Amino acid sequence: MSCYWSSSPGSCCWHPSSFSKAIVILVDALRYDFTVPFTPKDGETAHHYHNALPFLYATAVKQPNNAFLLPFIADPPTVTLQRLKGLTTGTLPTFVDAGSNFAGTAIDEDNLIAQLRTAGKNVVHLGDDTWHALFPDYFDPDLTRPFDSFNVWDLHTVDNGVNEHLFPLLHPTNISKWDVVIGHYLGVDHAGHRYGPDHPAMTAKLQQMNGVFHDLVNAVDNETLVVVMGDHGMDSKGDHGGESDDEIEAAIWMYSKKGIFGRTSVSSLTPPATAKERPVAQIDLVPTLSLLLGLPIPFNNLGRPIDEAFIGAKGSDIGNLALANRVTSAQIHRYQYEYAQARGLSDESRSTSLDAWTKLTEIWDLNQRVILPGGQDWKGIYTAAVEYQTATLEICRALWARFDVVSMLHGVEVLxxxxxxxxxxxxxxxGDRTELTPLLLIRATIGTVAGIVVGLTLGLSIPQFQLIHATVYCTAIGGLLGLATGFYHIRNRLQSPIPSSAWSWTSLMLPVALSAGFAANSFTIWEDEILLFFLNTFGVLLFLSSFRQKSPVDRTIGCTQSIAFTVLTRLASLSRLCREEQMPHCRSTYYASANSSTSATWQLTIPFILTLALPAVIKTYFAQTLSYQHSATFMVGFILRLGLALTALFWTLDAADDGEWFGGSTQAYLKTVKVFVAQVVLAIGLAAGYATFGWAAPLLNIREERNSSATELRSASQPIETGEGEAKSSIIILGYANVHGSRYLLLFIPWLVAVILLQKPMGGGAIGILAWQVLSLLEIIDANQLADTPVGPVVLGLLGSFHFFKTGHQATLSSVQWESAFIPLHYIRYPWSPLFVMLNTFGAQILCAIAVPATVLWKAPPKKKGLLGDVAKAMATHILFYALINLATTMWAGHLRRHLMLYRIFSPRFMVGAIVLLIVDLVGILVAVGGTRWSFMSVADVFGWSSVQ
Known part of the structure; x- marks a missing residue:
């Protein structure tokens, strides 16, 4: 080619091709230290992932002109879909993009795949079907073979499928059918998610990949470039999504039989021993691959060519390297120019980059006009180009982190x-809220509709208003203004919301203190320990309050249950999953080890202990109010016990599957059997459980006693005297005094069964403890007459947040237990798979939200008026707890938007707060309040009462 360069922002040429074909192999989660040798020293021990994949390193050492191996640094978030965007467009991701990992949309930006198609290249894809969501209709439909990517329990189907179709394409009879083959292997990533990196399954997968690369090198010809890379790494448990070193440090290996690769003065002949030496960014793949294949560099690329690919076999072709970098610089300059014009950026905001560009232009022009002694100053051109690329990338990273402060303030204002x-x-x-709720809803709806109209009008008629922002903001404000008019209409019913008792102040101050703490990164990191302290504080205060009760029965129940509540809190705290920032001051117990994603063998006893103990514990609380009868015996004695027993069986089968306890055909059937068992548990729990709740009568039993003194337990029965004189008899209604609480609590059990199933054994144990704590809390509230205070809803909010951590979760992407989607399923099924992940992740908060009405109904006077209004009050208070947390995390994330730990700590916590609030809103309104109304209808059918509603 005659043109390599143009200083005009509107034009750019490209580099002549070095290869006519390419095979790009992406090994999902190929961490760099998986590929380099490990020699134990100073008491170190080798892990299963060490020295299992020697081929890449050995080739780079023995054939330095044919291959090189380098650390390949990913930009967070380290989730596959965002990494594919970076690897094909060369642009930077944003943290919010992580959410689209679950529903990827086609890439609109210029990218490598689009350039290949424009150049008339036939591209074949094999493996992870995520590529087809990003690049629909880009691949050869006859040769392409996509595979489902989300079944993290399946280690072999995708990898075997890629091998089955990849190697036939390399046969001489098929070599003309394609130009570029992309193979995306998933086994290493799935082995990490399922077992963790330190497991024999990881060794097997890495050894399999080692053999694949060996066979691939033997099969390719001189005109084919081979690229092997990872899209991200994995942490010590095999997860990814954050920005820890293990998650961002992937590997890249390039191979060619031409022998045109070399080493620069900044790199040795041997690959770097660690990822800290000679790392390259993943966005650097885009210009490197484009130039090697003779393609235009995608428009919005920000990467730079990898030196080893252009420096030549002897490491002295600085001219070729300089040309590659100046072509890339021209493309970057064109993109920066267009971006600045579109965004209205001033030259001052990018002065560093423009100065570097001016310097590069001057050096090039000087070389064009003057023949320098010894030839052109290629080194100077190369240095100036790298300086320009570095300066531009720094500016773009800052621009990508721009924040719309006005919109952020509007969001905080709405919250x-x-x-x-x-x-x-x-x-x-x-007074009662139920009679006012329809009025408030009508006013809010009218305001919302008006807000939509106003927002659409502003967005469509005024250019300064973005349609979506204007509509959303006006809708929210309109709904709130409509609600305000409703409050004004009932102003004679309004009272001061300021706490008027010690318990109300305590219930306010602890959530406020928790919310204020999210301004500190250390507080956010150690939130689980802070919640442990708050719950223990409540336990001690409730014990002291119970000790002061006048009634011996209330005093005894309150004190013993307060002690049980506190002891159970401490017991639950033994379940821990430490986040990286807590190390070395934390030791994880949730998994078998810090390098594992599987449960320890001894933890398999937990589901069996739950099967024996939890139904007995729940039965005790029902029996204390003489309510363990009729549907309660079926729900607790059969549905709960059978569901827990089958859950224990499921996790035993899962351990057998993971540990390959059986060989041959038996092992192959384990997955099918355990999925069937899980489906039976869900059918027993949710289907049979909900049917039982729906059709159950109040948990009452009536018996007649002659000459009775009617001294049955005050809180459990209702004596009705009949007859005259000495022939008096009493009709005893057993369970009468807790008719509402016991009836409603049946709703808690189906959800309890489902949530325990979807937790790992240690998480199931934590949920079992949560259920016991909920029952203890109900007794404490009754003993201390606290049903009308915010204590119950607030403590349940603290409990839900606390057990979120105790079930093996953290406010990090890498702690999401994606494999829970496949506990009752073989493949991804919408909407069930996401729902199962949500039940696993937020099961504790869901159960606590369902339990909120019980804090009002447990042992409440049967004929008390306005009970449904009290339930609405309690549920609103519970939602208020999470709304306060959400507002606080939103404010602090906005305030600390330039903090170094924004994307690592504050943004994830803000996202968790928003998701939890939404889930609790839906569960609280649809499940809890709706279940309460249904429960009241059941009681009304027996007694004919309507006053409770």
Missing amino acids: ALGLVALVVYARGIN
């Missing part, structure tokens, strides 16, 4: 006003 409205509804209305 704050919503919080105020929730405070008024929860604690500022005198």
Whole structure:
């Protein structure tokens, strides 16, 4: 080619091709230290992932002109879909993009795949079907073979499928059918998710990949470039998504039989021993591959060519390296120019980059006009080009982190006003809320519709207003204004929401203190320990309050249950999953080890202990109020016990599957059997459980006693005297005094069964403890007459948040237990798979939200008026707890938007707070309040009462 360079922003040429074909192999989660030798020293021990994949390193050492191996640094978030975007466009991701990992949309930006198609290249894809979501209709439909990518329990189907179709394409009879083959292997990533990196399964997968690369090198010809790379790494448990070193340090290996690769002065002949030496960014693949294949560099690329690919076999072709870098610089300059024009950026904001560009242009022009002694100054051109690329990348990283402060303030404003409205509804209305709710809903709906109209009008008619932003903001404000008019209409029913008792102040101060703490990264990191302290504080305060009760029965029940509550909290705290920032001051117990994603063998006893103990514990609380009868015996004695027994069987089968206890055909059937067992548990729990709840009558039993003194337990029965004189008899209604609480609590059990199934054994144990704590809390509230205070809803909020951590989760992407989607399923099924992941992740908060009405109904006077309104008050208070947390995390994430730990700590916690609030809203309104209404209808059918509603 005659043109390599143009200083005009509107034009750019490209590099002549070095290869006509390419095979790009992406090994998902190929961490760099999987590929380099490991020699134990100073007491170190080798792990299963060490020295299992020697081929890449050995080739780079023995054939330095044919291959090189380098650390390949990913930009967080380290999730596959975002990494594919970076690897094909060369642009930087944003943290919010992580959410689209579950529903990828086609890439609109210029990219490598589009350039290949434009150049008339036939591209074949094999493996992970995520590529087809990003590049629909880009691949050869006859040769392409996509495979489902989300079944993290399946280590072999995708890898075997890629091998089955890859090697036939390399046969001489098929070599003309394709130009580029992309193979995406998933076994290493799935082995990490399922077992962790330190497991024999990881050794087997890495050895399999080692053999694949060996066979691939033998099969390719001189005109084919081979690229092997990882899209990200994995942490010590095999997960990824964050920005720890193990998650961002992948590997890249390039091979060619031409022998055109070399080493620069900054790199040795041997690959780097660690990822800290000579790392390259993943966005550097885009210009490197484009130039080697003779393609235009994608428009929005920000990467730079990898030196080893252009320096020549002797490491002295600085001219070729300089040309590659100046062509890339021209493309970057064109993109920066267009971007600045579109965004209206001033030259001052990118002065560093423009100065570097001017310097590069001057050096090039000087070389064009003057023949320098010894030839052209290629080294100077190369240095100036690298300086320009580095300066531009730094500016773009800062621009990518731009924040729309005005919109952020509007969002905080909406959240704050919503919080105020929730405070008024929860604690500022005198009397029953149920009769006022329709009025408030009507006013809010009218305001919302008006807000939509106003927002659409502003967005469509005024250029300064973005349609989506204007509509969303006006809709929210309109709904809140409509709600405000409703409050004004009932102003005679409003009262001060300021706490008026010690318990109310305590219930306010602890959530406020928790919310204020999210301004500190250390507080956010150690949130689980802070919640442990708050719950223990509540336990001690409840014990002291119970000790002061006048009634011996209340005093005894309150004190013993307070002690049980505190002891159970300490017991649950033994289940821990430490995040990286907590090390070395934390030791994980949730998995078998710090390098494992499987449960320890001894943890398999936990589901069996639950099967024996949990139904007995729940039965005790029902029996204390003489309510263990009729449907309760079926729900607790059969549905719960059988569900827990089958759950124990499931995890035993899962351990047998993981540990390959059986060989041959038996092992192959384990997955099918355990999935069937899980489906039976869900059918027993949710289907049979909900049917039982729906059709159950109040848990009452009536018997007649003659000459009775009617001294049955005060909280459990209702004596009705009949007859005259000495022939008096009493009709005893057993369970009468807890008719509402016991009836409603049947709803808690089906969800309990489902959530325990979807947790790992240690997480199931934590949920079992949570269920016991909920029952203890109900007794404590009754003994201390705290049903009308915010204590119950607030403590349940703390409990839900606490057990979120105790079930093996953290406010990090890497802690999401994706494999829970496949506990009752073989493959991804929408919407069930996401729902199972949500039940696994937020099961504790869901159960606590369902338990909120019980804090009002447990042992409540059967004929008490306005019980449904009290339930609405309690549920609003519970939602208020999470709304306060959400507002706080939103405010602090916005305030600390330039903090070094924003994407690592504050943004994930903000996202968790928003998701939890949404889930609790839906569960609280649809499940808990709706279940309460259904429960009241059941009681009304027996007694004919309507006053409770």
